[in-house]
Amino acid sequence: MILSDWRLRGQENGVEAVRAVRAVLGEATPAVLITGDTSTDLLKTAHQNGLVVLHKPLQPRHLVRLIKHLRQ
Numbered sequence: 001m002i003l004s005d006w007r008l009r010g011q012e013n014g015v016e017a018v019r020a021v022r023a024v025l026g027e028a029t030p031a032v033l034i035t036g037d038t039s040t041d042l043l044k045t046a047h048q049n050g051l052v053v054l055h056k057p058l059q060p061r062h063l064v065r066l067i068k069h070l071r072q
Contacts, residue, residue, distance in 0.1 A: 001070060006035035006042065015049050030070040034058060 002021050004014035018031040033046050036056040046053045052066065 001067065002029060002031040004031065004033055006033055006037055015045055015051065018049065018051060032063075032066060032070075 002018050004017050006014045008014060008017060014033045014035070018033070022029050022031070027050075031049075031051050033051045033053050034056065035042065035053065038055060043053060052070070054063065054066065
């Protein structure tokens with residue numbers, strides 16, 4: 001499972017990071033993008049890449065529930 005923030009260092013972003021990890025581990029690797037950004041472009045990009053999006057501030061119980069769900 002991949003957990004990534006949307007904004008990474010420099011011009012890198014979480015979608016690119018997930019793509020790179022999935023290239024090694026396989027496309028079926030579950031991934032969650034964590035962000036405070038609510039733009040439609042970001043949500044569309046995340047959806048097109050098979051990512052679940054969680055918005056900040058993130059409640060720990062929501063993250064735990066999602067991890068349990070994705071592991072099934």
